[in-house]
Amino acid sequence: MTGTIIENLSGRKLAVLVSFLLLCQVACFLIGGLVAPMPANAQNILGTVCRDTATEKNDTSTWFYNRGKGACKTVDLGDFNQLFTEHDIVFAFQMPVPRESMTLDYSRWQQNLIGVLQVDIRYHSQMEVKPRSIITVDARLAYRNKGDPDDAWKLYTQSVEKRHLDCDIDIKTEEYLYNCSAIPLFELGSLYHDYYLLNVRLPVDAPGMNANIGHIQDMWLTVINQNGGFTKVWVSLKTVFFPCIVAIIVWFWNRVHMLERKPVLLEKMLLSLGIALCLLNMPLEYLTLQFDLPFMLLLGDIRQGVFYATLFSFWLVFAGEHMLIQDTTAQSSLKQYWRHLSAVAMGCISLFIFDMCERGVQLRNPFYSIWVTDLGTNLALTFIVLAGISTCIYFLFLCYMVWKVFVNISHKRATLPTMCSVRRLHYEGIIYRFKFLMLATLLCAALTVIGFILGQVAEGQWKWDENIELEYTSAFFTGVYGMWNVYIFALLVLYAPSHKRWPAAENTSDSQNLSEEIEFSPLPSETASEISSLTSFIRKTNVD
Amino acid sequence: MLGSSSVSYAIALSALTFISSEIVEGSRPVLQRTIESLFSDRSETVYPDACKWLRSSPRQTKICNRDPGMEETIDVAKNQAISSCEDAFRYDKWNCSLVFNNKPKRNIFNKIYRETAFIFALTAASLSHAIAKGCASGSLVKCSCLNSFGKNTVKEWKTAGCGDDFRYGKRITRNFLDFKHAGNDQIADTLKQNVLVGVEAVGEQLREVCKCHGFSGSCTTKTCWKRLPPFSSAMGLLKKQYHHAVKKKIVNYTTKRAITPKVRKRIRKDRKSLVYLQKTPNLCVSTVGRPCRDRQNCATLCCGRGYNKYQRAVDSRCNCKMLNCCFVKCDTCRENVDFYECK
Numbered sequence: 003m004t005g006t007i008i009e010n011l012s013g014r015k016l017a018v019l020v021s022f023l024l025l026c027q028v029a030c031f032l033i034g035g036l037v038a039p040m041p042a043n044a045q046n047i048l049g050t051v052c053r054d055t056a057t058e059k060n061d062t063s064t065w066f067y068n069r070g071k072g073a074c075k076t077v078d079l080g081d082f083n084q085l086f087t088e089h090d091i092v093f094a095f096q097m098p099v100p101r102e103s104m105t106l107d108y109s110r111w112q113q114n115l116i117g118v119l120q121v122d123i124r125y126h127s128q129m130e131v132k133p134r135s136i137i138t139v140d141a142r143l144a145y146r147n148k149g150d151p152d153d154a155w156k157l158y159t160q161s162v163e164k165r166h167l168d169c170d171i172d173i174k175t176e177e178y179l180y181n182c183s184a185i186p187l188f189e190l191g192s193l194y195h196d197y198y199l200l201n202v203r204l205p206v207d208a209p210g211m212n213a214n215i216g217h218i219q220d221m222w223l224t225v226i227n228q229n230g231g232f233t234k235v236w237v238s239l240k241t242v243f244f245p246c247i248v249a250i251i252v253w254f255w256n257r258v259h260m261l262e263r264k265p266v267l268l269e270k271m272l273l274s275l276g277i278a279l280c281l282l283n284m285p286l287e288y289l290t291l292q293f294d295l296p297f298m299l300l301l302g303d304i305r306q307g308v309f310y311a312t313l314f315s316f317w318l319v320f321a322g323e324h325m326l327i328q329d330t331t332a333q334s335s336l337k338q339y340w341r342h343l344s345a346v347a348m349g350c351i352s353l354f355i356f357d358m359c360e361r362g363v364q365l366r367n368p369f370y371s372i373w374v375t376d377l378g379t380n381l382a383l384t385f386i387v388l389a390g391i392s393t394c395i396y397f398l399f400l401c402y403m404v405w406k407v408f409v410n411i412s413h414k415r416a417t418l419p420t421m422c423s424v425r426r427l428h429y430e431g432i433i434y435r436f437k438f439l440m441l442a443t444l445l446c447a448a449l450t451v452i453g454f455i456l457g458q459v460a461e462g463q464w465k466w467d468e469n470i471e472l473e474y475t476s477a478f479f480t481g482v483y484g485m486w487n488v489y490i491f492a493l494l495v496l497y498a499p500s501h502k503r504w505p506a507a508e509n510t511s512d513s514q515n516l517s518e519e520i521e522f523s524p525l526p527s528e529t530a531s532e533i534s535s536l537t538s539f540i541r542k543t544n545v546d
Numbered sequence: 547m548l549g550s551s552s553v554s555y556a557i558a559l560s561a562l563t564f565i566s567s568e569i570v571e572g573s574r575p576v577l578q579r580t581i582e583s584l585f586s587d588r589s590e591t592v593y594p595d596a597c598k599w600l601r602s603s604p605r606q607t608k609i610c611n612r613d614p615g616m617e618e619t620i621d622v623a624k625n626q627a628i629s630s631c632e633d634a635f636r637y638d639k640w641n642c643s644l645v646f647n648n649k650p651k652r653n654i655f656n657k658i659y660r661e662t663a664f665i666f667a668l669t670a671a672s673l674s675h676a677i678a679k680g681c682a683s684g685s686l687v688k689c690s691c692l693n694s695f696g697k698n699t700v701k702e703w704k705t706a707g708c709g710d711d712f713r714y715g716k717r718i719t720r721n722f723l724d725f726k727h728a729g730n731d732q733i734a735d736t737l738k739q740n741v742l743v744g745v746e747a748v749g750e751q752l753r754e755v756c757k758c759h760g761f762s763g764s765c766t767t768k769t770c771w772k773r774l775p776p777f778s779s780a781m782g783l784l785k786k787q788y789h790h791a792v793k794k795k796i797v798n799y800t801t802k803r804a805i806t807p808k809v810r811k812r813i814r815k816d817r818k819s820l821v822y823l824q825k826t827p828n829l830c831v832s833t834v835g836r837p838c839r840d841r842q843n844c845a846t847l848c849c850g851r852g853y854n855k856y857q858r859a860v861d862s863r864c865n866c867k868m869l870n871c872c873f874v875k876c877d878t879c880r881e882n883v884d885f886y887e888c889k
Contacts, residue, residue, distance in 0.1 A: 039706035042769040043707025043708060044707075044770070044771035046771060046773070068685075098703075099683075100684060100687040101687075101708060103687050106703055109704040120755070178776070178779070179778065184757065186757065219776075222774075226759065229705060230705045231704075302761075307762075357762050454766070
């Protein structure tokens with residue numbers, strides 16, 4: 003009878019493997035902290051107020067910008083006596099803004115672009131801005147590439163959007179400005195072009211449109227993009243992890259197929275977990291350097307979602323397989339777990355629907371947001387609450403199952419002293435290692451949660467001394483990412499079937515151990531299938 | 547640059563006031579000269595060459611030449627400082643005038659009064675604010691990324707992003723006012739501290755805004771940035787500082803007494819407030835004929851001389867409607883308004 007590698011591995015080898023994996027883990031954390039810059043960068047751009055002299059305002063071939071040849075005529079909004087109407091006003095944001103006398107351009111390594119609008123509204127005693135008034139924005143986004151002439155802006159996308167404007171004010175005096183919340187405006191999943199230009203108009207086509215938003219003095223746009231350095235570190239990590247995990251999966255599956263039996267459920271689950279991780283590890287970001295792939299944000303979400311779903315399902319099955327399943331004669335299959343897994347499926351599906359409603363629609367219209375309309379907000383909240391509830395149910399259920407496994411093990415421990423010493427030592431070893439892996443899972447989960455909380459509380463950078471600065475946010479990301487890779491790597495290695503046969507001495511017993519021999523002889527149904535001995539051990543006790 | 551005058555301060559304490567009032571052009575530190583000329587110029591004309599008009603030092607000329615938008619920014623800073631000062635002190639005894647009690651000899655820059663301290667802080671605050679704004683709008687092109695000092699900016703920006711604009715504004719303000727060569731006598735220390743207090747008044751008003759953009763838009767990834775406050779809110783803080791300014795004794799700097807921990811603690815505490823050296827003269831003479839706001843304000847502003855109250859019909863904007871984002875449509879109403887004026 004054979005078991006898995008973890009059961010047959012000597013303590014020394016296990017220690018070497020674990021310390022090697024821990025080293026990898028620490029390396030991942032340090033790479034993120036010392037090599038990578040912050041994950042994302044924000045740049046504030048003050049809108050230039052341009053005057054649109056054309057009579058036809060729907061023309062998307064004319065663009066307003068403040069730098070370069072053909073820059074627009076600027077106007078001062080503080081001056082009330084000018085002869086133009088609201089239709090003539092365009093807020094222009096040309097990005098990126100220049101630095102060090104150099105015209106910067108976006109690099110494709112910067113991956114994505116998120117725009118957040120902030121308005122400075124001046125207080126007027128006679129027109130107070132009501133909380134939660136609606137601002138209607140006619141936003142047009144254009145792009146240009148290196149080598150194009152200064153005025154060769156091409157339309158990227160255009161939309162008229164409504165947003166909630168939440169403003170309050172402490173000191174109600176003229177000259178003072180309202181405190182307005184930031185308005186998320188757009189999300190671009192790919193940063194394919196070199197320069198972007200946003201033209202914002204505040205239309206007043208319908209009565210009441212933009213009527214309650216006060217006197218806008220300035221408009222700010224904050225653009226957030228992923229840092230190129232971070233992308234490089236991230237993609238390199240993926241490039242390293244991807245072949246490693248693929249190789250270990252191939253090795254694992256080979257090993258399973260070398261056995262005479264068919265793969266058992268736990269092994270299938272391990273395989274799918276490995277594949278899900280591969281999917282996550284696949285360095286698809288290289289493609290964005292060549293092609294315009296706006297769906298990368300959505301794809302990233304889906305890849306992560308699939309991975310988490312598989313990981314959660316694996317934990318459930320793992321706990322279940324080490325428990326007493328009543329029907330021991332049949333090969334366990336995923337069907338037995340449908341009740342347990344429905345919580346995972348429910349959570350994933352609701353999150354997927356939410357994501358499709360938000361980021362899916364943003365593929366067509368980067369200005370879209372589900373949170374604007376009341377219906378959309380309710381819908382989004384429903385899905386998020388649903389996902390939250392299923393996560394809670396899942397974790398309660400998982401805790402219950404793990405608790406049951408431990409109860410079982412401790413129960414069986416009581417009978418251990420009656421066994422012969424060799425066998426007892428072996429089973430104690432198995433239990434110890436099972437608990438060890440349980441502990442590792444808990445540790446990984448706890449570290450992720452603690453790291454996340456620390457990241458929320460602490461400042462972005464940790465200083466050890468003058469020279470060493472640790473970029474905590476990046477370190478957290480690479481650390482957690484590395485940790486789950488290492489964790490699954492360890493699972494695939496340790497839970498692969500072992501080829502070592504038990505020492506003959508163990509099976510050829512003396513006459514006094516005969517009773518135990520009968521007790522521990524393989525069940526008839528199991529003769530063909532060589533399941534992990536721990537599973538069989540627990541099952542056997544159940545039959546007893 | 548300041549060698550001769552700092553020595554004279556050391557030699558004779560009594561000479562200090564004399565020297566500072568009779569400063570010869572050119573021997574004064576750039577810091578004082580710049581702020582004085584920025585704040586003194588009340589004309590509305592826009593100078594084509596703000597730096598020349600400032601009679602700038604070589605360093606300032608360099609800063610101006612490096613960035614074509616700098617002159618306009620300085621002009622913006624100047625107007626912003628003056629207009630917000632006049633607004634905030636309209637009903638105070640000192641109304642941002644350059645001389646006390648209309649006596650040309652009593653220039654506020656002659657000594658370091660409470661008002662002088664305030665002006666240094668205000669002008670520096672305005673300068674750093676305007677520079678930060680210039681960087682954000684793209685009218686200043688020379689703004690640097692502070693995390694990439696001395697490196698290839700374009701490459702550095704693509705890998706690690708850029709620091710925030712206000713930090714750059716702070717640095718350029720210090721450079722422009724030539725902090726390094728402002729001297730290290732008591733006057734210079736006082737003025738430098740006031741400048742720093744002013745810049746910090748803007749810094750304290752920076753508000754952090756965050757945006758979550760992680761997995762499915764959750765807060766697993768959160769990016770935060772500092773939002774530049776409107777200058778008026780920094781002005782509000784500065785006016786508070788003006789009222790809580792600390793008077794310091796004029797000390798002979800060459801014979802520095804040993805700094806005990808107690809003294810050091812006091813110095814550290816004082817570093818956050820405006821500091822002045824001379825008491826402001828009584829300004830009651832100058833408030834004759836000044837308009838005041840209400841009964842209470844008139845009592846203090848008119849120094850107990852009483853006030854005249856009269857009514858005047860005033861055209862004002864009323865029934866204002868926000869027609870659209872950027873314009874206010876108002877009717878003109880005529881109503882009788884009470885006016886107060888000091889006797």
